[in-house]
Amino acid sequence: MNDLGADEIQRYARQLNVIGAAGQARLKKSSVLCLGAGGLGSPAALYLAAAGVGRLGIIDDDRVDLSNLHRQILHGTKDVGRTKVDSAADRLSSLNPEIELEFHLERFTAANAAALVQKYDVLVDGSDNLATRYLSSDVCVWERKPNVYGSVHQFEGQVSVFAPHLGAPCYRCLFPEPPPPEAVPNCAEAGVLGVLPGIIGTLQALEAIKLLLDLGETLAGRLLHFDGWRHRFREFKIRRDPDCPVCGDAPRITAPIDYQLFCGTGDNHEVPSITALQLQSRLQRGETMKLIDVREPFEFDIARIADAELLPLGEMTEWAGRISRETPTVVICKSGVRSAHAIDFLQEQGFRNLFNLEGGIDAWRRLVDPALPKY
Numbered sequence: 556m557n558d559l560g561a562d563e564i565q566r567y568a569r570q571l572n573v574i575g576a577a578g579q580a581r582l583k584k585s586s587v588l589c590l591g592a593g594g595l596g597s598p599a600a601l602y603l604a605a606a607g608v609g610r611l612g613i614i615d616d617d618r619v620d621l622s623n624l625h626r627q628i629l630h631g632t633k634d635v636g637r638t639k640v641d642s643a644a645d646r647l648s649s650l651n652p653e654i655e656l657e658f659h660l661e662r663f664t665a666a667n668a669a670a671l672v673q674k675y676d677v678l679v680d681g682s683d684n685l686a687t688r689y690l691s692s693d694v695c696v697w698e699r700k701p702n703v704y705g706s707v708h709q710f711e712g713q714v715s716v717f718a719p720h721l722g723a724p725c726y727r728c729l730f731p732e733p734p735p736p737e738a739v740p741n742c743a744e745a746g747v748l749g750v751l752p753g754i755i756g757t758l759q760a761l762e763a764i765k766l767l768l769d770l771g772e773t774l775a776g777r778l779l780h781f782d783g784w785r786h787r788f789r790e791f792k793i794r795r796d797p798d799c800p801v802c803g804d805a806p807r808i809t810a811p812i813d814y815q816l817f818c819g820t821g822d823n824h825e826v827p828s829i830t831a832l833q834l835q836s837r838l839q840r841g842e843t844m845k846l847i848d849v850r851e852p853f854e855f856d857i858a859r860i861a862d863a864e865l866l867p868l869g870e871m872t873e874w875a876g877r878i879s880r881e882t883p884t885v886v887i888c889k890s891g892v893r894s895a896h897a898i899d900f901l902q903e904q905g906f907r908n909l910f911n912l913e914g915g916i917d918a919w920r921r922l923v924d925p926a927l928p929k930y
Contacts, residue, residue, distance in 0.1 A: 558576075558580035558583065559576060559579060559580060559583070560653075562653065563579070563583075563607070563653055564576075566607070566651070566653065567579050567606075567607055570606065570607075574768060574770070578768050578770070579607060581767065581768055582606060582607045582608055582609065582764070582767060582768065583607055583608075583609040583654075584609055585608055585609055585610070585676050585677075585767040586608065586609060586610035586611070586612070586674070586675040586676050586677075587603050587608050587610075587611055587612070587675055587676065587677045587678070587679055587763050587767070588612040588613075588614065588671060588672065588674070588675040588677070588678045588679070589603070589611070589612065589613045589614070589679045589681060590614060590663055590678060590679065590680045590681055590682050590687070590691055591613075591614070591615055591680075591681035591682050591683070592613050592615040592617075592627070592629055592630075592639040592640060592642075592643045592681075593615070593617070593623065593626075593627050593639070593681060593683065593752075594623075594626040594627055594681070594683075594707065594747065594749075594751075594752030594756065595679075595680075595681030595683075595705045595706075595707065595752050595755060595756040595759060596613065596615070596629070596679070596681035596756065597626070597627045597628045597629040597630070597752070597753075597756060598628060598752065598753045598756035598757045598760065599679045599681060599705075599756040599757070599759045599760045599763070600613060600629060600643060600647060601628070601629065601646075601647070601650065601760075602757055602760035602761075603679075603760050603763060603764070604647045604650050604651045604654055604656075605650055605651055606760070606764055607651065607653065607654060608654060608763075608764075608767070609654055609655060610654065610655040610656075610657065610675075611647070611654055611655070611656055611657070612656075612657040612658070612659065612671070612674070612675055613639075613640055613643050613656075613657070613658050613659065614640075614658075614659035614661060614662075614663050614671065615638075615639045615640055615643075615659075615660070616638075616660055616661050616662045617638070617639050618636060618637060618638050618639065619634045619635050619636065619637050619638075619639055619642050620635065620929050621635050621929075622928075622929060622930050625749035626747065626749040626750075626751075626752045626753070627639075627752075628753065629642060629643045629646050629647075630642045630643075630646070638660055640658035640659070640660050641658075643658065644656060644658055659671065663682070663687055663690065663691065664690075665690060665811030665812075665814065668690055668691070668694040668811065669694055669697065669698060669811075672691075672694050672695060672698045672700055673698055675700070676700065676701075676766075676767060677700065677701050677703060677763045677766050677767060678691060678695055678700055678701070678702050678703065679703045679705075679759050679760070679763050680692075680702055680703065680704050680705065681705060681756065681759070683706075684818075685733045685734075685814075685818040686814035686815050686817070686818045687814070688704070688706075688726055689726060689727065689733070689814050689817065689818065690811060690814045691726075692704075692717050692725050692726030692727060692801075693725075693726075693727070693801050693808065693811065694811070695717065695718075695725075696717075696719050696720075696725050696801050696802045697801075697809070699720040700718075701716055701717070701718040701721065701763075701766050701775075702716070702717040702718065702725070702726070703715075703716055703759045703762045703763050703766070704716070704717055704726060704759075705755045705756060705758070705759045706755070707747050707751045707752050707755050708747065709746055709747055709748065709751075710748055710751065710782065710783040710784040711751070711780070711781065711782055711783065711784075712751050712752070712754060712755035712780075712781045712783070713755070713778055713779060713780045713781065714755055714758045714759060714762065714774055714778075714779045714781075715729070715774050715775075715777065715778045715779065715793065716762050716766065716773050716774045716775040716776075717729075717775075718766075718775050719795055719802035721775055722775070722776070722795070723775035723776045723795065724776065724793050724794055724795040724796065724799070724802070725795070725799060725801055725802040727796075727799050727800065727801050727802070728793065728794070728795050728796040728799050728802065729778065729793050731796070731799070733817065733818040746853065748783060750783075751781075751783055754781060754783070755781065758779070762774055776792065776793060776794065777790055777791065777792060777793065778790070778791045778793050826895050826898040826899060826902070826909070826910075826911045827898075827909065827910050827911065828891075828910060828911045828912070828913045829885060829910040829911070829912060829913065830912075830913050830914075830918070830922075831912065831913070831914065831918040831919045831921075831922040831923050832922055832923065834885055834912060834919075834923075835922075835923045842883070843882060843883070844882070844883050844884070844885060845864075845878070845879065845882045845883070845884040845885070846860055846862055846863035846864065846884075846885050846887060847863065847864055847866050847878070847884060847885070847886050847887065847897075848860070848863040848864065848865050848866065848887045848888070848916075849866060849867060849868040849871070849886060849887065849888050849893055849894055849897045850865070850867065850868075850887070850888050850889055850893070850916070851867055852865060852867065854889060854916075854930070857928050857930045858916055858920065858927040858928050858929075858930065859916070860887060860916070860919055860924075863887060868888070868893050868896070868897055871897055871900060871901075875900075875901060875904060878901070878906070879908070880905070880906055880907070880908060881908060882908065883908055883910065884906075884908055884909050884910070885909075885910045885911075885912050886898055886909055886910070886911055886912065887912045887915060887916060887919075888912075888915045888916070889915045889916055889917060890914060890915045890917055891911060891912060891913055891914050891915045891918070892915075894911050894912060894915060895911050898910075898911050917929075
């Protein structure tokens with residue numbers, strides 16, 4: 556056990572019985588990058604740090620919000636308002652001072668992704684949006700690094716390992732084309748039972764450790780789905796697509812693309828828009844304007860703009876005929892994506908009096924009414 560100090564031998568005593576001193580020393584020399592310090596990244600980072608992964612990196616540019624705490628267990632009430640990487644630094648260094656911690660207060664983007672991924676042995680993807688998942692998968696293919704994927708939705712979650720260099724598929728093999736943005740709401744929009752990210756994030760940590768130690772059978776080539784409502788695990792075989800544009804036999808994508816545009820979440824909707832401050836000014840002047848909120852009822856109950864009418868996006872075909880084609884109408888959602896899609900649809904029906912609230916209710920809270928709850 557020459558590679559381990561006396562404190563490390565005591566700290567990892569129960570684990571040494573399973574993986575041996577050589578395995579623990581191998582973990583000490585390994586590195587993992589956690590993409591996000593949120594619902595999935597929290598349990599993954601905690602267990603990877605506790606296990607003794609020698610160098611653990613976390614990238615996140617967000618701050619801790621009270622609405623995070625039911626699932627993002629890296630952070631506590633005292634951390635509200637702090638950057639998540641600062642909060643994670645305190646918690647993880649307290650948990651295991653034997654390891655090296657690296658924190659990146661930035662977003663994971665096409666500009667920095669390759670340089671970050673190159674520095675680590677495994678990437679654990681705890682992101683909550685499609686654009687980042689496609690980017691992380693693509694970069695891991697190009698850098699020949701395993702990508703431990705996880706996602707959660709309400710009572711369900713799924714885990715896999717994407718690693719074409721190990722003979723497994725990549726994320727694009729499973730999802731060649733992204734679904735419409737409104738079909739894949741994030742946790743803030745759809746909700747999630749707090750324990751679900753804990754289950755999925757812990758499974759991601761397990762897969763990362765198995766990859767680092769080359770032990771057991773990983774989820775490479777398999778998608779594990781967990782139904783927390785019925786407490787049921789199901790497994791699906793997934794295969795590498797020889798025609799995949801990134802990992803296929805004749806790759807057509809060999810460098811980062813515009814992932815926001817690819818996933819339909821970029822500024823590609825040619826719809827008239829209005830900023831939160833512009834809307835506030837027009838309302839204060841007493842202009843007649845109709846406000847339509849296309850979020851879900853539970854979102855509307857949390858935070859709303861005064862006098863806005865709730866008309867959920869999923870029921871749009873039912874309520875479209877009730878909207879005036881004369882009165883200037885502002886369509887609202889959480890971030891401006893769903894409302895833009897609603898306007899796209901309504902413009903096809905001949906509406907020319909609609910404006911998209913840029914940044915949605917989040918922008919209104921940030922710029923106009925900070926008292927509104929954030930979710």
